[in-house]
Amino acid sequence: MGLNKNNNRRLLFRLAKNNLLSKKLSAFFSALSILLAVLLVSTLSLYLMGYHFAEQQILEKMQHVIYMNVTAEQVEELGNDERTQLSVPYKFSETDFQAGDAKYHYTFFGSHDGAIETYQLAEGAAPEKYNEIVVDKTFIDALKKSADPDSAAALENESASGSAPALENGGRIGSSVTLDTGSGMENFVITGLTENAIPSSSYSVYVSREFAEKSDLMKQIPYEALVRLLDTDGMPYTAFTTLIYQLAADHGISRPDVNPNGKFGESLQKGNSGLYVVFFVAVLLFFAGGLVIYSIFYFSVMSRVRQIGQFQTIGMTPVQVRKMIRREGWLLSAVSIPTGLLLGGIIAYILLPSGWNWKNYGIICLLAAAAASFIVQFSIRRPASFAAKITPVDAAKSTGSDEAGRRRRKKRASAESAAYNAAALQQLKPADAASGAFPAQHLSPARRKPLTPCTLARQESRSSRKKWRLTTASLAFGGILFMVAASWNSSWDEEAFSRQDFFRKGEYHLSYLYSHTSPRTYGITDMQLTGHLSEELKHRVRQIPHVKDVQTTHTATGVIERNGSTFTQSFYPLTENDTEYFQLDAEGNNTYEYLAEHDAVLITRPELYEQITGAPFVPGEMLTVRYFDGEEHQIELEVAAVASEVVADPPSGDVDEFCMADVTMKKLWKNMNTTESFTIFAEDYEKNGLQVEEDLRELISGYDDLSLFTLREQIQEDSGMIRNNRTQIYGLSLFIILFSLFNLVNTLISSFASRKKELSMLESVGMEQRQLRGMLLWESLLLALPNLVITLTAGSLAGFGFIRYMSRTAPYLHYRFPFAAVGLYIAAMVLLPMAVSYGCLKEQDRTSLVERIKYQD
Known part of the structure; x- marks a missing residue:
């Protein structure tokens, strides 16, 4: 009806x-x-x-492109161009000065707000006169600490520089501060303050245009122009690159001095890989x-x-x-x-x-x-x-079971047998009860074996097989993902990750201190002519205790002129033993014999330089190269071969993009010291690393043009990123496991609730609380065991396969079985069901046995 x-x-x-x-x-x-x-x-x-x-939102207040090595007149002309919205002059000094534990440097921006927001004033005004500055409040705090005569920072600063920065009136607006400018201590007036929540390794001191143009520190530094373009909404990326290079050509700026805003370029391409991450996580x-x-x-x-x-x-x-x-x-x-x-x-x-x-x-x-x-x-x-x-x-x-049809008789027989066995509990001897076993003579004819909490638990798992399978499937899915995540995290070699570049074969990188904001025509050539990275210094480095070896990297810098563009480029020498370069899949002839005989060059990964010069490199074309060995020279070099790939493990630790035979480099730069850097190997780095670093810093303290970068510093820089990645991966897998645990807990509690009357009947005919707890604990173990078997087998194989696959592009991944994570997982899977069962039993005991027997679901 x-x-x-x-x-x-x-x-x-x-x-x-x-x-x-x-x-x-x-x-x-x-x-x-x-x-x-x-x-x-x-x-x-x-x-x-x-x-x-x-x-x-940030890009809306940033420059679209930076034009480097420009004059003040070119900055102004760019601002007046009808294709631009704004042009802001900018200067930056890479020289750091010490103030206690803090470092600071000087920066000039032509404006601090507007279409290009360079820095935000929390209070006060921008500097206008020579001795006016804007500083950050955290830098003021650092100056106060260094000015404290009783502080260790003040004593260290005074001993290092002979005088410490002096701060008056607590660093408020209008107060004065004495800072080092490289030519001595100078007095400045604070006209404005910024407020950044994150401490910086080197604080910016914002100065006026007058200081930027007249001070000994900054007057030799060329201007840079921060430029925003007009009508960029919906502009194709190709149109954007064409426009910025056309502007450069129209205002007499060379292509290598064009520095596009990469983030803005990415936004024009409308690519967002984050959406794929969201989709993948959502599916899981x-x-x-x-x-x-x-x-x-x-x-x-x-x-x-x-x-x-x-x-x-x-x-x-x-x-x-x-x-x-x-x-x-x-x-x-x-x-x-x-x-x-x-x-x-x-x-x-x-x-x-x-x-x-x-x-x-x-x-x-x-x-x-x-x-x-x-x-x-x-x-x-x-x-x-x-x-x-x-x-x-x-x-x-129906009896509420999840099996039907052909198994109903077996279940009914099992239920009758269980009832008979429960009744047999009344005839147990004290010794049998204490042992938790039931004599076979008391059992039904169909079950002639000892009746223990374990056998009762096995009967329950058989009668609720579908429920157990679903719960196991849910737990196993989360467990396999957890094993993959745990394998990833345990296989991540932090030191190997940090060794990917300069530290592939050593722990210390000693090189020339070169300022990229104040580039020189021939790069570090002027420094190489001084010869500080000499055989003598190399010998002194070798004499340091626990230094195992010193590897030398050679480069020479030239200026390439092509298609009206000029850019500075380092050339790397190749010997006959550098077979990996000669095996690259390249267009042209990249054999050592050809490179040496024709004084030719091999170019790898040419995309950037093709963009700069506006044309692809072709084997056989001639490059005009200017170089310097104390005197300027010019030569035509042939492009022997072009390869889109690079050598995976170059000797220099960096990507060697322009290479020539060693004999060609000897012809051009003759007896000049072409050493670019030393890579230093320590003996038992974990034990002796810090001492070797201290000795190296003491050795080079007398050289103001040398810089030491260490594996320890690289690991510190990478540690935060690695920690965040690990946390995110574990967090995602734990979230998925959480769903499975909900299912597990619900299964245990609902199973207990549906069997409340059955358990009470068993208790009424003589089953002890200890035996009842044992039966429930065994049920918990039988529920957790299949999941652990699947997780530890399929999950381990999945983790191993994932690491093997990822290690092709991530050499810092070396498979290690995640023993600690697996131990915690096993403990959680075993103890949680036990805790839930124990809690349910405790809750049941609050109700009298008679009421529990009368319970109707």
């Missing part, structure tokens, strides 16, 4: 609501799974979109959540077989049963999804306030809500279909 169609929808929603309220635990875990999936996906999406939005999270929701709804349907049969008896059709189950999913979604989106928005705002945008939030809400609703409905589709197929006859015969 069916239900009244006028009240059909309202009645089904009411029934669905009552079903959820009657199964509060299952409803809670289902809602929590949906909420967490929506929360993490929305937070990650909003953060990535917010980062992109914040980046766009929604799959994990969907598996949990499917399991929970399946268990819920199995526990309500009698109820569904009663509904059908009074006229509910299979279609209405299916709709009722689906409406339960809609009700859960209505509660969980808005809550997850709200919390996701709050967290994303806290993480990145500058990236908050209401439009982005609305888009994410719509997409996440639609995806979550689809996953929920898809997950409950099969449980709903199963519920619709239940007949009143099946419901009347």
